[in-house]
Amino acid sequence: MTYAHGKHAAPTTFLSKYVFSYDHKVIGKQFLWYGIFFLGVGGMMALLIRWTLAFPGEAFPVLGHLLFPHTDGVVPPDTYSMLFTLHGTIMIFFAITPILIGAFGNYCIPLMIGARDMAFPLFNMLSFHIAVVSGVLLMASLFTPLGGAAGGWTSYPTLSTLVGSPGSGQTLWCLSIFVLGISSTMGAVNYITTVICFRAPGMGYFDMPLTIWGLWLTAILNAIFLPVLGAGVMLLTFDRVFGTTFFLAGAAATSGSGDPILFQHVFWIFGHPEVYILILPAWGIVSDLLSFFARKPAFGAKATALSMTTITILSTLVYGHHMFTTQMSPLLTQTFMTLTMTISIPSAILFANWLGTIYKGSIRFDSPMLFSLGVVFVFGLGGLTGLYLGTVSTDLYLHDTYFVVGHFHYTMAASVLLGGYAATYFWFPKMFGRMMDETLAKIHFWLTMIGLNGVFMGMMVVGFAGMHRRLYNPFVYEFLEKLIPINKFITYSALLMGVGQLPFVWNFVYSLYKGKKAPQNPWNVGTLEWTIPSPPIHYNFEEIPTVKCGPHEFGNPNLPEGKDFQYQTEELA
């Protein structure tokens, strides 16, 4: 490889350009494809789960006979457990993480802070390759003799020990998560360093777009808490492979006994920050997009950034609210409840700032804006329902019901999915140099929005009625029989949502090749990535820009006639 002026030349061969690329833009796209692939896989699993819950004992249409020939196309009970386990694992670690953090983190961070690449391009490339290894490990677990992991995405012992899930599926799951942890921490260290060291001259922390704030805080949480999960799954792997008894107790432990609850502690020390790891990038993106499309400066941008930081800090102190039913001391449950409730203060500030941003704005209802408004709506619902689960007295009733499933799908699935789509529609012109079709995007939005609200609102209703999660056929219980119709409604909504993704897939692939050529700045936005051509040239910036103002400068009266935004590189009198 040749170096000119301290850079390496643009790669020319297929391998160096698309596979072993150091370029953060290519690595971002690799993560995007990887994430979209797993989003499809996880989505199909969701449909299989939904079908089983609405039509227990009936063959899954079309694919059923192919997938489950031994049961005439009906999803068998053990497969059902694998499906909800892998659906959760895939969506969290292999779809949301790569798309929001891997793809948009890699793509946006250097472009939006005015850098030519990440701090450590080699580590960046390795981070993707290791993520691929992890994905292969997870998918391989499906083809082991006893099938994949089936202990739920939380993998609590003793469900996840050799007693609960014999066979190598669960072991491969553990290894897959461990390997993914290595990939994510590599990425996280890289992101944090890049943001600290390579901001363009003049760009203070509060001049960064809020997207970067979200991604940066996410990276910090990732770097700090993923290793704890790594330690946990390592201990679990030793229990499964080398005959130790860290998490085994009672009849499960042939010699001595460990502590199954210990795994829950280790898991949730990581697991609670993880939910903020997933949502923070979406919050950042939405905070920016609302301002961009309301043509107004972001209301209280500094307060938004600081409340995201506060939430990041508080998120490390509340993990116990996942474990209210584990015979925790009441003193502890009260403490965790109070700490959990304090999170609603910065969340409310954040939410109020969103509303303040769109209030009296001249809103443009382009597709990224529609999806951002969707996030505001679903996150509001998801956040409010979280209060019932953070309160000990109500959580004891709602624990492990579909109410929980509905709640975390509203916050993690709905908000993050819509946020991810907003980001995709918004940055697609920059990434691929072509515009996506607006009409199809709007159809996609409404089908998704109606579908997901049907699904997740329905889940809350059945959960409140007492339907537990993870049951193969809940309707064997008399008190749940009456819930079959509403479960059918949820499944039809899920199908609608599934069908709603087809316009997106078509739009994405078609626009990639045949879309209208994108101008340099299709949305009239002032952040740094829009000051360079679409798609950006090799090494992004001919000259490192000098930043003169914040990212949301709209409607300055000193602007020339017919222009309502200001580039971050511009200075007005």
Added chain:
Amino acid sequence: MASGYKLLNPNHVDPQFGKASPGKIAMWIFLVTDAMSFSGFLIAYAVLRSSKTWPTPADHLGIALSGFATFLLICSSVSMVLAIDACRLKRREKMLQWLLVTIIGGAIFLCIQVYEYQHLVHLGLSLQEFINGQNLFGSTFYMVTGFHGLHVLTGVIYLICEYKNAYEGKYDNGNYGNLEVLGLFWHFVDLVWILVFTFIYLL
């Protein structure tokens, strides 16, 4: 790789942020990450130990040899500092000599650990069981010290790579930045061992 980022990365460094190189900042962040992985294991150890009847470690593990190993590791931290100082003063021979001492210190530590493992297995303390009591005593012992041993091994390999760089004359100009980043990692491994030694052997 450690010297690679300058070539691979044409970015402008924010002059406002002190003088720390990206490599050094990244190493500090990584050390926080790594400290958290140790705390994962140590939390597990603390919870298990506090809820079970636990043997007195000193009775079964033998403090003399591990105490000597601890002393050795601390000394190798000192020699690491001396190597960096020699580099700063552009004393090539001294730098190489102290680096070599550090490598040997780490290697002997590893040898002692291997010997100790063999010895303990022979006495009936294995990963799965402990013939004189609580099985988890052995499991946690091997997990925590083994995880630390992997770090020492990584550190020794890292040291050897940098020794090669130093031998080839890359640091003869007194630019000790990369050695300092290496030093951070090595001191961290040392510091963690002091905690591990305290919690696992002494308390």
